[in-house]
Amino acid sequence: MAQVRLEGVSKSFGDIEAVSDVDLTVEDGEFFVLLGPSGCGKTTTLRMIAGLERPSEGTIYFDDADVTDDEPAERDISMVFQNYALYPHKTVRENLAFPLSLSRRDYSSEEIDSETERVAELLEITDQLDKHPKNLSGGQQQRVALGRAMIREPMAFLMDEPLSNLDAKLRIQMRSELKRLHRKLGVTTVYVTHDQTEAMSLADRICVLNDGRVQQVGTPHEVFSRPRNTWIAGFIGDPPMNFLHGLLERSDGEVFVAGDAFRYRVPPDVVEELDAREVAEDVTLGIRPRDLEVVEDPGQDTFPATVLTVEPTGERSILTAEVDGREIKIETEPREFMGMQGETISVHPQKTYYYDEADQLATVSSAEGDVVEAVEVTDKHVEEVRKDGDT
Amino acid sequence: MSTERLESLAKRFGFHFLENPRQILVVLGIGLVLLWILLPVYWTLAISMRTTEEIFGSPDLLLNPASLNFENYRILWPVEDQQVANFSRFIVNSAIIATLNAVLTTVLAVPAAYAFRLGVGYSKHIFFWILTNRMAPPAAFLLPMFLLTSELNIIGTHWGLAIVYLIFNLPLAIWLVYGIIKAIPEEIDEAVYVDGGNDFTVLKEVIVPLSKPGIAVSFLLVWLFAWNHYAFTLMLSDDSTMTITQGIAQFFTTVGTSWNLMAAGTMLSMLPGLVLAAIVQKHIVTGLTFGAVKA
Ligand SMILES: Nc1ncnc2c1ncn2[C@@H]1O[C@H](COP(=O)(O)OP(=O)(O)OP(=O)(O)O)[C@@H](O)[C@H]1O
Numbered sequence: 001m002a003q004v005r006l007e008g009v010s011k012s013f014g015d016i017e018a019v020s021d022v023d024l025t026v027e028d029g030e031f032f033v034l035l036g037p038s039g040c041g042k043t044t045t046l047r048m049i050a051g052l053e054r055p056s057e058g059t060i061y062f063d064d065a066d067v068t069d070d071e072p073a074e075r076d077i078s079m080v081f082q083n084y085a086l087y088p089h090k091t092v093r094e095n096l097a098f099p100l101s102l103s104r105r106d107y108s109s110e111e112i113d114s115e116t117e118r119v120a121e122l123l124e125i126t127d128q129l130d131k132h133p134k135n136l137s138g139g140q141q142q143r144v145a146l147g148r149a150m151i152r153e154p155m156a157f158l159m160d161e162p163l164s165n166l167d168a169k170l171r172i173q174m175r176s177e178l179k180r181l182h183r184k185l186g187v188t189t190v191y192v193t194h195d196q197t198e199a200m201s202l203a204d205r206i207c208v209l210n211d212g213r214v215q216q217v218g219t220p221h222e223v224f225s226r227p228r229n230t231w232i233a234g235f236i237g238d239p240p241m242n243f244l245h246g247l248l249e250r251s252d253g254e255v256f257v258a259g260d261a262f263r264y265r266v267p268p269d270v271v272e273e274l275d276a277r278e279v280a281e282d283v284t285l286g287i288r289p290r291d292l293e294v295v296e297d298p299g300q301d302t303f304p305a306t307v308l309t310v311e312p313t314g315e316r317s318i319l320t321a322e323v324d325g326r327e328i329k330i331e332t333e334p335r336e337f338m339g340m341q342g343e344t345i346s347v348h349p350q351k352t353y354y355y356d357e358a359d360q361l362a363t364v365s366s367a368e369g370d371v372v373e374a375v376e377v378t379d380k381h382v383e384e385v386r387k388d389g390d391t
Numbered sequence: 392m393s394t395e396r397l398e399s400l401a402k403r404f405g406f407h408f409l410e411n412p413r414q415i416l417v418v419l420g421i422g423l424v425l426l427w428i429l430l431p432v433y434w435t436l437a438i439s440m441r442t443t444e445e446i447f448g449s450p451d452l453l454l455n456p457a458s459l460n461f462e463n464y465r466i467l468w469p470v471e472d473q474q475v476a477n478f479s480r481f482i483v484n485s486a487i488i489a490t491l492n493a494v495l496t497t498v499l500a501v502p503a504a505y506a507f508r509l510g511v512g513y514s515k516h517i518f519f520w521i522l523t524n525r526m527a528p529p530a531a532f533l534l535p536m537f538l539l540t541s542e543l544n545i546i547g548t549h550w551g552l553a554i555v556y557l558i559f560n561l562p563l564a565i566w567l568v569y570g571i572i573k574a575i576p577e578e579i580d581e582a583v584y585v586d587g588g589n590d591f592t593v594l595k596e597v598i599v600p601l602s603k604p605g606i607a608v609s610f611l612l613v614w615l616f617a618w619n620h621y622a623f624t625l626m627l628s629d630d631s632t633m634t635i636t637q638g639i640a641q642f643f644t645t646v647g648t649s650w651n652l653m654a655a656g657t658m659l660s661m662l663p664g665l666v667l668a669a670i671v672q673k674h675i676v677t678g679l680t681f682g683a684v685k686a
């Protein structure tokens with residue numbers, strides 16, 4: 001087990017810079033998730049940690065050893081590939097045993113057998129040991145791929161979207177399985193995904209990547225509740241955060257954000273923060289769809305919004321409405337919004353995010369409604385995991 | 392016999408598919424192709440069982456089972472050690488040369504093809520250059536190879552010919568095997584690296600087992616090319632290493648041609664190839680059951 005550290009790592013493929021100047025520290029024993037949209041450089045970053053790709057610039061350390069120029073075999077890592085990359089001509093048993101047979105440590109054949117059995121039991125594939133990979137279901141192949149990685153105790157586990165080929169049910173099941181395994185083995189894990197739910201539920205810390213650059217590193221809670229710029233804010237959360245542009249106006253000790261068609265009074269605690277940070281006139285207001293509430297009467301802390309469409313999704317309805325010429329999404333209780341197309345309603349944000357001219361998060365209003373439930377659950381989960389790890 | 396009984400008999404022997412007119416056409420088509428391929432073979436067989444008089448008379452199309460004549464084969468397979476028509480020796484010589492060559496070719500071609508897949512050095516250019524070896528007719532290499540093998544003192548030996556045949560067989564095998572192994576996803580190589588292996592582990596544990604059917608086909612083709620080759624043997628073999636192609640050609644002389652002996656020799660020369668093909672075919676089938684790499 002080791003700490004994995006990237007310092008100023010970049011990777012170019014010809015003219016394309018896939019990864020730009022990444023600094024990261026994955027702590028020993030941490031479950032670290034690389035999250036970002038397709039093509040943002042997640043796989044490339046992971047492959048550089050594995051040694052399958054050489055950085056164009058920068059240095060990679062395992063603990064204090066510089067491994068930048070080491071071959072994968074010298075790094076003692078194991079990896080789960082996105083589409084498994086099982087050895088098709090080997091049985092499950094042979095697939096699992098293979099890393100042991102290549103290990104620098106000499107395993108006796110009894111040891112190899114017992115280790116194979118142990119891993120197979122852990123992953124519940126004991127019945128499949130003598131089959132070839134092509135005769136297994138996707139979920140079983142997945143578990144073989146995991147087993148092949150887990151049979152050794154490497155310096156780090158690297159996983160590239162290991163659950164992406166599974167159906168929803170199995171994915172959720174395997175997710176908790178992974179969490180449990182990590183708790184049990186405590187091996188440093190770098191996990192790549194573009195699925196934010198997966199990232200939120202698995203990670204000790206998340207690194208959000210976009211366009212080859214690190215956007216933010218933090219706990220799931222931090223990333224969700226204090227997204228550092230509007231890109232992250234728009235990427236994390238579903239439906240994505242709404243943004244409104246406006247100018248700060250001060251009158252009689254009160255502060256408003258004003259657009260062409262709205263004038264919203266900023267909560268007092270935010271005013272202090274905005275003043276303290278000397279935020280200039282231009283601001284972008286961010287509001288999550290779930291933090292918007294449809295209210296009866298217009299007021300100083302509401303927006304007028306024109307309803308465009310209503311999508312009832314069962315538990316909730318998603319309203320699409322227009323504010324100041326921009327489309328916003330509102331997540332509400334499924335009330336009778338049908339037939340409201342074209343009407344103007346008043347919406348009240350319970351929590352607002354403020355971004356300055358440089359697209360940096362200035363402050364977040366302390367919510368009237370509270371921190372979002374999903375994140376609370378995740379956090380509690382992480383706490384539990386930590387406690388478990390201690391005992 | 393009742394009609395039902397006839398029908399059930401027909402079914403049992405697989406004739407039921409002829410019910411469909413389209414299938415009749417398919418069967419006819421296949422039949423024509425078979426005729427095209429097999430008629431010359433049959434004709435050679437027929438000639439090999441006839442005397443010269445019969446051949447130059449007006450022989451029946453069909454062989455008469457009552458007057459099958461194995462005399463020609465007997466002449467080719469003499470008991471005593473005679474030089475001119477010692478076909479058992481020719482077959483052994485050809486088999487040694489072809490097998491040596493096929494083994495050499497395969498042992499060199501598989502790692503070479505793997506190196507090209509790895510893309511080491513200037514492999515793109517070297518890869519193309521290798522193919523250019525086949526652009527000249529083999530006979531163009533006759534003189535240089537004569538000089539080379541005599542310098543190396545391997546002229547007139549089995550090894551000499553086995554090595555010289557690499558000129559045209561190695562490029563073919565490399566291209567064939569490369570075609571097969573480049574279809575193996577590189578992620579599998581990477582899995583080996585991550586599991587603690589190097590390029591040689593990949594070659595041994597992944598490339599060779601996964602491309603076995605392709606390697607088997609390449610081995611067979613290369614073997615057949617070596618077996619059937621003629622031009623080089625004229626110059627590079629001596630009496631003790633004379634090959635079957637030369638043995639057959641002997642009957643074609645300035646004084647006349649012994650068509651029936653030639654035909655018998657030709658028939659004999661086809662047998663080992665058929666046997667090898669049958670063996671290799673089994674490998675091809677087992678190879679195919681390994682199936683796909685991805686789910
Ligand atoms: N071998 C390569 N040659 C050229 N460009 C590459 C190569 N590998 C990756 N890229 C480019 O680098 C960028 C990042 O790719 P990468 O595979 O790391 O993305 P990713 O975040 O893993 O995306 P996805 O979620 O779709 O897997 C992409 O623009 C991709 O086209």
Ligand SMILES: [Mg+2]
Pocket residue numbers: 042043044
């Ligand atoms: Mg990827």
